[in-house]
Amino acid sequence: MTTVEERPHTGFGRTLRKEDVRLVRGKGNYVDDVRLPGMLHGALLRSPYAHARILSIDTSAAEAMPKVLAVITGETLKGLGLAWMPTLSYDVQAVLATDKVRYQGQEVAFVIAEDHYAARDAVELIEVDYEPLPAVIDAKKALDPDSPVIRDDKENQADNHIFDWEAGDQAKTDEVFANAEVVVAEDILYPRVHPAPLETCGSVADMDPVTGKLTLYTTSQAPHAHRTVYALVAGLPEHKIRVIAPDIGGGFGNKVGIYPGYVMSIVGSIVTGKPVKWVEDRSEHLMSTAFARDYHMRGEIAATKDGKILGLRVKVIADHGAFNATAQPTKFPAGFFHVFTGSYDLQAAHCSVTGVYTNKAPGGVAYACSFRITEAVYLVERMVDVLAYELKADPAELRMKNLLQPEQFPYTTQTGWEYDSGDYPKALQLAMDMAGYDELRREQAEKRERGELMGIGVAFFTEAVGAGPRKHMDILGLGMADGAELRIHPTGKAVLRISVKTQGQGHETTFAQIVGNELGLPTADIEVVHGDTDQTPFGLGTYGSRSTPVSGAATALVARKIRDKAKIIASAMLEVSPDDLEWAGDRFHVKGDPEQAKTIQEIAMAAHSSLELPEGIEGHLDATTVYNPPNLTYPFGAYICVVDVDPGTGGVKVRRFIAVDDCGVRINPMIVEGQVHGGLADGVGMALMQVIAFDEEGNHLGASFMDYLLPTSLECPSWELGATYTPSPHHPIGAKGVGESATVGSPCAVVNAVLDAIKVRHADMPLTPAAVWGAMQGRPIRTDLAIQ
């Protein structure tokens, strides 16, 4: 328990969140709370078919309805050159369907009305004549020669193939496998799931017909990138576009890309000359916005008989849906999947990923995946357990035997990543100590005697977050460096402007803490401005746990620029040379004379005063910077999950979950813990209940919270957290990202625990009672398809 603080909080440590002050009172400002004079409401008509030709659309009845101002179809957009928009993967995506619909829930027409009830009524009156086509649902069959071609809009696209991509040394890997004593292979599906933030996506577009300026309030994790893309899509001048991401009710990667609804609210505002709001409902959200995962993986692991892991080989079929709108750096079509070598010292590794089109909604990279690292970690941590199963080895001991050692860092993996720092054995040992691992195994053995099913699952992960070095990483040509701007007012209060955009991760608090730590200003005296592209420097936004690694670094460095300038001003104030000054946390004092001192607040006032400044020094106290990270940061963690399985029903109860995370320096441990808690709940949800499945016609079987099950307070245990601290050597404050770690690391711990309980080598998520019961009978099922 922390004691009551007697002085204002400054710098790192547990401090309560500034943003709570409004949020606990219902005074947040989310997109649907935005109300503008004359605002109209839009609603989308969506396709009932997964794959069908559009023969005709009749909007006359909808247009004749009272309160309806306009009905826009793909044909209207065609005339404006807006029927298609670019995606973050250099593909195109239909804004409103013109030729065909390619997934159930796809956007077909947009109604603008005076209120949202009327808009929904009018949507019902639009008549579309469809000619249904056979749908491609099973990604594993998408490349069959007789498979219908989904993307006949694209020239030279004769099949459903998107890309082939590989990493690692294939020849070397094949050689290691050819000579290995033990080789085990397993088909592993990471089923399609959905981030499902509690707030759906939405936007309010306000095109001022007089000034030609577009203001867009929107659920965007990357407002600056959105602004640039809108400029490119709509041909609007970029300085006449202002994107405002207000409070966002969770993002989880779902709010990175641009959706047709956003574009339609803009078009609607241009057409009507009034603000247009569009907010989707939950079923639209689940059916049409960015899904996550959907990787069909064949993993192979090579090892010695006594359990030394030698190599990994993976082949992936990646289901990208009907348009490749996956959010990832340009050169990485499978994201950072090639960190699948995990936390182990291998002799060789190789992966190949093939992306395919199917008649499903686009997406793929979302839901705290750090660009496919969820899939990578799940693959390697499942394969290690498969190996343990075959060797009858203890999964924790097997990991301990193979983990990278602290002295091996910085460590270059077989696929080219340079891990920055880590002490893996220490973290795993701490988790085992916290769990009472040996005691748990004894308890498990006793229970097995009595026919009770108890499982212990272990997962160890290495993350790669903080994209990234401009040289290698860009999104749509925009380098992944981020700006920061810090201004100290005359009275010593500060305004920090950042390019990233919180969706609940606490940036308004933690970024103030970074500044406070560098300058000795109280956290309460630092205002963090974010989300408004007219008010903040350019940058790529918040996802991939990149805020702390990139923007946090920019914040520390911009504060140090201020400190450097403050030193010169202080030297003028104290009439000494800057070299004679020493920094004392919140002031400069003359070396050897702490009484001769000037605080940052005093210096700020002097910087705005009539003080004679040294040659070449401008007045005021502000600075800007752009941080181009030299490398990613590589946080890691050791997770242990304990489950009880009901042998009669296959029902799983997560009894305990121990999570040791190391994200280097913790700016605010309270907030880090909250991030971990949320990610662990994700892991329980994905492992046990969440899946977006389809039937053979392509009907979406997870389009509401009745079907797409999220964990409640009852399915989550009390989390047991531990921490080790291994700073990132290249980061200005030694901090690594952490937001996605728990979502990346926890699903496999739960799955490993369940399979440990029922002594089954592998079964796919979600491990619902039916799936567990089937696995116990030796009947694994395809969880992503309603057809078996």
Next chain:
Amino acid sequence: MTRVSIKVDGVDYEDDVEPRTLLVHHLREQLGKVGTVVGCDTSNCGACTVLMSDADGHQRSVKSCSVLAVQANDREIITIEGLSGPDRTLHPVQRAFHQAHGLQCGFCTPGMIMAAVDLLEENADPSEEEIREGLEGNLCRCTGYQNIVRAVREASAEIRAGHGTAEPAPPTPRAGEGETPDSGLRREDVPDETIPQPVP
């Protein structure tokens, strides 16, 4: 259109509503009470939870997306915006959510707080299990529930000790695990050589 009179957060409102208008939309769109939010369309998530008086005048939590505005006629509604005390002091449950870090994006928070207020009305000293059961109708995507449970426990203690919306306690971060390291790595503990110096 139907005439309804509803008392919301202590103020009487008279409005014409369509019979099909959901209470949550009436609150948000007609009365401007946007603190109450919508998270789903199947009554699962509880983000729209408010207190509504029943026929006997008891305030009970309801999901306002599943109540018609006309059903609230002559009833009293309390939303998150009506929970603070005089001088904008926080209700103990609001304060506890803040102090126990029981919220992140804040979207489930209004409904979660209202559900917790109702829960504590029914059970002044709930166990952890009773809290988890009592909040099962409210989904949260950020917190993993643990700090919410802790917040409700702490609020119940506050309320039982008679601390209503009185003087807010000084902020005390309490969202810590019992024995885990509590204060991160201090800047002094980061080896100097690992800290790049800013380019002059």
